[in-house]
Amino acid sequence: MERASLLTGAARVPSFGSDAPLSITAEPGRVLGLVGPPGSGLTRLGLSLLAAPSATGMVAVVDVRGWLCPIAAWEVGIDPERLVVVRCPDRRPWLQVTASLLEGFPAVLAEVPTGVRDSDLRRLAALSRARRSALVLRPVSGDLPAGVLHLRVESTGVRWEGVDRGHGALLRRRLTLRASGKGARGIEQVLEMEDDGSHAVRLVPGLAAAPAGLAG
Helix, strand or coil, X not given: CCCEEHHHCCEEEXXXXXXXXXXXXXXXXXXXXXXXXXXXXXXXHHHHHCHHHXXXXXXXXXECCCCCCHHHHHHCCXXXXXXXXXXXXXXXXXXXXXXXXXXXXXXXEEEEXXXXXXXXXXXXXXXXXXXXXXXXXXXXXXXXCCCCXXXXXXXXXXXXXXXXXXXXXXXXXXEEEEEECHXXXXXXXXXXXXXXXXXXXXXXCCCCCCCCCECC
């Protein structure tokens, strides 16, 4: 089965009716949202999206939970000398910190703490567009408001492979994702990604699309 690496450019899946494939990438001036519970692989996916921008400029991560290990970023291909991690557990300075990073960095992955107002997220989206900075938002709980995201990627399932009845070694993690929004051309699409623990986070194309319709 054909696979595409997230680290060498945009992840692409069949577009199901359009000539151009769907891309999951950190795009200048666009906001991408990663929605799902902890442990669903979205932080690693978000880090992998910063790998390509780090080849030409600085990238930043706003770490709300204090869980991020820089080694995880290096494993997915982010240049260690071009990564800045800012620990910001308090929602009060979070908006100012994230806005300041968007002013000076071409790509920012920001965890979103509980309690951030929808209006603040819309202000960040406007700043991302104005500064042509890519912004990837990862809420630590809940969802993101409508009208903020160019592309919304939601984790709908995680499957570990390599362990049977509690024995064996974990070989890989497969994520089932649902993509929607303008970046998906208003058509909800289902895709699967594979993570074997190395620096390769691969897209597995060929899943059926969700029923056609406007994305919510």
